[in-house]
Amino acid sequence: MRPFRLPKRCTVPKPTGFLEYTREDAPKRPVEVRVRDFREIEEFLPWDRVERQAARCMDCGIPFCHVYGCPVKNRMPDFNELVYRRQWRRALDILHSTNNFPEITGRICPAPCEAACTLSIHQPPVAIRLIELEIVERGWREGWIQPQPAEERTGKKVAIVGSGPAGLAAAQQLGRNGHEVVVFEKADRIGGILRYGIPDFKLEKWILDRRLNQMREEGVRFETGVDAGTDLSPRYLQRTFDAILITAGASRPRDLNIPGRDLGGIHFAMDFLVQQNKRNAGDRIPKEQEILASGKKVVVIGGGDTGSDCVGTSRRQGAIDICQIEILPKPADVRPADNPWPVWPKVLKTSTSHEEGCTRLWSILTREFLGEGGQVKKLHCVKLEWTDTGQSGKPAFREIPGSDFELNADLVLLSLGFLHTEHGPLVEGLKISADNAGNLAVQEGHRTSVPGIFAAGDCVLGASLVVRAIMQGREAAADVDRYLMGKENY
Amino acid sequence: MNGFNIERRADGTLTPYGLYDPANGHDSCGVGFVAQLDGQPRHSVVQDVLRVLINLEHRGAIGGDKTTGDGAGLLLQMPDLFFRQVCEDQRLILPALNDYAVAMVFLPTDTVPAERAMKVFESAVQQEGCEVLGWRTVPTVSAGLGEFARSTQPEIRQLFVGRGAVAPEQFERKLYVIRRVVEKEVAGWLDQDTSQFYVPSFSSRTVNYKGLLTGTQLASFYPDLSDPRLACSFSVVHQRYSTNTFPSWNLAQPFRFLGHNGEINTLRGNINAMKAREATLESDLFGPDLEKIKPVIVEGGSDSAIFDNVLELLVAAGRSLPHAVMMMIPEAWGSKFHISEDKRAFYEYHAAIMEPWDGPAALIFTDGRYIGGTLDRNGLRPARYTVTRDGMVVMASETGVLEIAGDRILRCGRLQPGRMFLVDLAQHRIVPDNEVKAKISRHRPYRHWLKDHVIGLRGLFVPPQIPKEDPDILRRKQHAFGYTDEELKRVLSPMASRGQEAVGSMGNDAAPAVLSNRPQLLFSYFKQLFAQVTNPPIDPLREELVMSLTGFVGREKNLLGETPEHCARLKLPHPLLTPQDMMRLRQTTHPDIIPAEIDTLFPADGNGEALAEALDTIFRRAERHIRNDATILILTDRRSDREHAPIPALLAAAGLHHHLIRKGLRTSASLVVETGEAREIMHFALLLGYGTNAICPYVALSSIREMADLGLLEEEIKADQAVDAYITAIKKGLLKTFSRLGISTVRSYLGAQMFEAVGLNRSVVDRYFCGTASRIGGISLNEIAAETRARHRRGFPLRGKPAPLLDPGGDYHIRNGGEKHLMSPEVVYHLQYAVRANCEKAYREFSRLVNEQSHGCATLRSLFRFKKTEPIPVEEVEPVEAIFPRFVSAAMSFGSISREAHETIAIAMNRLGANSNSGEGGEDPARYYPLPNGDSKRSNIKQVASARFGVTTEYIVQSKELQIKIAQGAKPGEGGQLPGHKVNEDIARVRHTIPGVTLISPPPHHDIYSIEDLSQLIFDLKAVNPNARISVKLVSEAGVGTVAAAVAKAKADMVLISGYDGGTGASPLTSIKHAGLPWELGLAETQQTLVNNRLRDRIRVQVDGQLRTGRDVAIAALMGAEEFGFGTVVLVTLGCVMMRKCHLNTCPVGVATQDPELRRRFGGTPEYVERYFRFLAQELREYMAQLGFRTLDGMIGRVDLLEVEPAIDHWKARGLDFSAILAPPRNTNGGPLRCIRRQEHELNKALDCQLIRLCTPALENGEPVQLEMPIRNVHRTVCGMLSGEIARRYGAKGLPDNTIQIRFEGSAGQSFGMALAPGITACIVGDANDYLGKSMSGGRIVLVPPANVTYLPHENVIGGNVFLYGATGGELYVYGIVGERFAIRNSGASAVVEGVGDHGCEYMTGGVVVILGPTGSNFAAGMSGGIAYVYDETQLFDTRCNLDMVDLESVWTVEDKQQLRTMIEQHVRYTGSIRGKMILDNWESQLPLFVKVMPIEYRKVLERMRLQQHLDDETVSATEEVYRA
8 A cells, every 4th residue: 555664653762752852843934924914824844853743752650741731631642652653543533532623722722731741841842732733634634534423313402602612612522422512603603712813823714614514514503693692582592402501702801991091093902803803704894893003003902812913913914013011020031930840831922923023011001091183192101010029928019100101002902811701691691690700600510500501611711721611611511411311421 | 266256276376366367477497307327216316306406496486475486396207115115104015116106196285175185086096996005195394485385385195006907008097087087076176275286296107296496495395305215217307487476386397297498389279279179089098088088288287287288198198208299399390401201291290180389498208218308499498418428317408407527428418409309218228319200200101191191282173364353343342341542552562562561660659449430450459469588589580490381271180090191181381372272272172172161241230249140150050061071161251242241350260260169170170261351461360360270361462463453562563473472471471470479380370369359348259269368348249340330331332332542541651530640740749849949838738639639549548537636736746856767768779760869868868867778789888978068978778689789898887777678669579670771880880790781680589588598687787787777678468467577586677568559760560560568558467466476576667658748657657667768759859750761761850860961950959858858747746746646656556546537438448448457456465566675686696706806906907817716507697797897997998818817617607708808718617508608798718628528529519509699709719519599699709619509600790600510500590790610521511501691602712711720720729629630730621621601791891891991092002103203
């Protein structure tokens, strides 16, 4: 069959691979090229070089990456070993056994696994994300990823509200268990944050469609443009479905209520990002609703990932100047003593968007938006000094007297994080209780206060990582299955 | 046990209580005999033999009351004249010799049962047709006896019995029958304590005087023995050393036929096999009487007693005594031995009839006509003999037990492994081994019988190719049998790729099976037992030639008969069958191979009841098949399907095995198990150990084939090769498992049940695993069924298809959803953070996580809690500084961990005032001296392990504690190997070898084959360094308590009980997971046994094994430990992240690696370790305060303050019963629960005290001293103290050569020249016992026969076994032949000797040995360094040499010739050797006869060094040239 016989594995002996190879990351398209479009920045490493990266995995006795770092508990040591052995297909099976959408996490996950990688005590960690991505993309290329419809149908019906990562993961799991699954999405397309939150330069949307097609063929039904609770009454849903799983995300953004907030040109980050994603998908945005950075001075408030996405998007739209400000102090370049391996490193992260150019300021408090003609023009800011020992031991800040300064801005994007899920008619109509933070309160087994109704993902956790949402979706699916079937399948 | 409830019976034996079980006792000892070839009775024989006994006294032991010996006795030829006269005194006229018999009877002291027993005896005698002549009260003097001996002393009488109407040739047989009838009758009185009743002998040929005495007490206790009228021509003596600390009168030796110095390792299997055979016994000689003697084996006897029972039966049923002995203790007869074909045939024939009674043994046996001795196949006990010109033969465990003038000696010899030595008193001659055996092996045409009747597997039927397993079906089966991805990858793949079991490291921190949440295979509830102290494990690699996997299946015939059909059984080269083999078996038409199939299935939804029912059905079917003539029962789970789940194979097989034993049918058919469940070595070992004859692991084999086809194996190999490799790996693993116990053959291992169950309840064990220890109860059939169901459902899910992937596992490396592990990521993180940031909060979190995980049921102790007591303020508790000295870091050798890690630990422990342990790799002398800043890198505790690496005189004197490592938690009963590539400059220097040479640690200490040997080694070490305390490291297992008691009696100062789960550098996975037990069990048993036996006051107890937190320590203290060891946790403080890669040298944090690159990454500091111990001690103080203890001393042994956590809701743990563990010691009368006094070593009585005094000028001023003095075998470890003294004053370099010259005349005792220091030249004129030159570090020993001997020295044995063990320097010249294992593990001494026994130069790593005479077999096994020159007269040396690691070369280079000649010249100079002189005189003609034994690796290393030297030279000259130019 094979035209030539490859050696069984890459030629480095695996136990010493970490000593023989250094870490290699995926190449990125050059900045000057990539800012001209919205296509993905990262390219692929040739597969034989990926194998060498896999040979760096030390197969630890305690795989911190797997049991400590990874929310979905991907079995890194196992798939690394298989990649090293050129058993790509088997590696794919292992990868899929814990993660429904490795092609997504392989692109956008901040990889807490790599932060927890034992190798990172002394060396750069194993390039786990890159390996993960290569495994799954090879699976798609080779046609190994096929629909896996359930052999027997259970006759049970499950409604899933919200089609973000949690909802999709749950839908796929439940569908494969033989349940009839309908996913309700109030937006016009399926995918939630994956579709509209994440810019294309990080995740092109055909990737999502490819997976959705598989799910459709497995029998999952998607209903877009349906606001469950409004378009369908809660009672109807309860009557029609044996179980309801709410995976509505945590979309209510944190606002910045300071003077001048009502000026024009101040928008929530997500509104800005969604628009661009729609535009990329070929939608036309009515002129009056357009939020565009082209030719503008942009200030992004909030130093997180969403903020970073705003930076990249603004750059691509043609902003003339971009500044990102953050209230917290600038993190160190290396791990501080009280932030040791394997916990998530609080160090300075430079995203691809930052590489593309923007000013970053830390310890900045915005006092006021100043505008002209109802349109924002400036931000009045002040510098802060942080101390570790405020009241109750938490870090605290104080304004540095006389450090006031102004920042020019035509467009201000607020990316200050998210509060919690929207408590829409569904939640209220079903009287699902929420916790103090506004998240839906669940007990063990992802059960809400209402029997037969489950919740998972950011609407329970608060805004978090995609990978954590996937984990939630998978867990909730298992719980729903148990609820429907009475006992476990084995 | 009798029907009334007592703690101690009248004979002094304790009834089982708590974890103490008297059945765990072992014994060893000294034996000897004296015989006169002329057969003339004389009293001098008795006097001589008593002297022998007294001179062997140091081989015996004394119990808790300090005066009670463990037993001594004397078996002598019927002293006709004496009895005739003493009987006349009481008007009893005896018939002619041989027409009367004497029963020596121990009667209960209580007169009621005593009289009743006498009545019964008399009536039995009459019933059987003999005549009661009368009773004689044997005079005894109990003055001087120990308190315990006196309190249990029976009434001793002799019954004289006339032959009556019984035919002369039936007389002995009748006596046997009578004795059995009486014994059974008396044992049946349940209303009375008849434990004292015993018949030491009942014969017309011999009589036995024995008791709970020491050798010296024997003669005074029995005035008969001093009576000059008591005359005989031979007598056997025995001095006992029992681990069982309440030894009894009855178990003193000799028994009726033998004195045994040894241990039957396979006893349980032998007993079961004998029970099984009883139903088919038939004998014309006995006729219907045969029923009266059954059961043959008397319960409650020691191994030697039981051996005696069976030997008696075989002899009574018509086999000659030597024949019976050859059957029971066959020598090794594998293809590597050059023995006669008839003899091989004899052994093979008998292999089909009876399994060997395996274990180390020196056996002296007699039936009144023959008296002889034999050794086990390994030669693990010494036996030396001397024959005098006037016809006296003396044989004993030591030479020199009688002083015999040199010119009186005709011959000196020793018993060789497997050989026999026979004195025929009727023919007045000594019959040599080959003659005895030739005669016996030719008296029937065994060879022809075998040829005509033995059946071979290959000859049965040629099957077609077996089709491949369907992948989907295979997957289902893998699920249903609980296969995990991890198992395939980590367990099966290495075996199938490399033919080797995989190696792992860092011990085992996973939950025991009974506390696991995952469905566990039944196999996981068992732990392997292993040999420690009382018998040595074997090296299955280097001494493989004594081991065998050959077995026979089919119907066994009557044990007492001897027909050609006895060997008509199927011979299997090993117990693993492939599916092809199964097809052969199934389709055969051979008339003797009649297979019958039984499905081992039960309803897939069935509970325990259904399981029990299914098992009963299997048993019934098996019976029916056997009655229908089936000779092989095939238990198969192949046909399991959705509705039928497989019964755990072990349950079915073991249950059936026991059922058939009970029904007397076991020998009628063999059990072949075809199961998908078995895959690991442990699984096969268990099935075999519980009676399965052969196993076909079809799912494992199919899985391997699939992996090979898919390319998932480690190596790119074909499926057939992979299967072969896997079978090879299993075979090797099985040998390792047997060898761990000192068992050599699978035939003895079958049914030997060398396991302890952990977590099975009594009803399961009693019904299916009868006789297995299971001390904490556990699950029942219900849970077993539930676990099986859970697995089965994975293969046959209720909905849909089974999962495409197997369960990830997680037993070895953590996986999500897998097994619980004590060391979780969070635990590691918090501990490391705590010690780095000195953050108490983080430590608390660590401790909480560990203790809580424990609550999550990962350890036995997690199920305990403290009782509520009156707390005290924590300030009142002793400070942490008072606690530190109790902490030690566990033994981790420099070599397994990096130098940086090793030294950091030492510094930290020294700063704390705690102790660090060097591990077994020696220690760099530079570390003996403190650093400028006051820190010290010295390890206070220095280990003495089996390889003795780096154990020099200086090492010994530089220690505060010397620890004899008997076993290691992670791999008890196993050796180790440090591959050459890991031996760098530093390690080589410290271990006294050269870099690049593989260093092998043998499984046993070759100077500890028995408990008396351990006592000798303790004495040796104490002599060299009297200030050091001596500790003995044991590993927890059933019976460790009795071993600990023996260790206490051997005068160790401390005993360490290690948990099985301790960390390790590298160990086979089976050993890590399945050998040994948690420390909780071992510690509790040790504490109970020591306290119950009043030995606790003199020995301290330490514990280690996954100790982590203050709670762990508090529990250990309450359970009886005074000191605590920490290993893994210390490494974690230093940066270890539990990679479990120690064995690969790739530790990425520089802890367990020698790679300089990685070592640079080491980031630990002593402060980290210190902080951890401070946090720990502080936490412990809080527990102490909570419990109300001000000092830890007060807390030790207060097990009454522990109770079982009542809220255990774990579904499996519910059945656990800890009452035995938590049982407070009984009958202590407020006796001490901890050590309060020192051992009395009696060093002041040593000859060395005198030597040191006489050598003062040399010691103090370096002036030369010359001495002469007599020496006897009771003088042990001579020159040891003196050498210690020298090393203490002068360090390793010692004194200048020949400063002290001593000439000893006589027989040197054991361990002569122990750790000899440079400057001493010791010459022995006479002979020497074992262990001469042990750990010799310099100096010179010369051993020559007495000047006036007339024999040829090079044909006679003047030295014992195991000379130069672990020597690192010095010279030895021996004018004569020495015993087995000469120069073993020598790494620096040079020696010349004129002949050696088996296993010469084993494990040698350095030094030069010249042998001017014959060698035994297996020369140079494991020899990785050094050179041996062998004078090979017969040119057959290569057949006796183990060529695995060495090449044989001729001696032709100038250097070699020079070296050899110089050494022989020295030899002649010191000894005057005739042979040496002859060789020198004819140098040119003799030189070609020499063979140079050159380790292959050593040669390479030397070449490399030479090349390097050469290169260096070249560089130098080049530079010089440049310079000149």
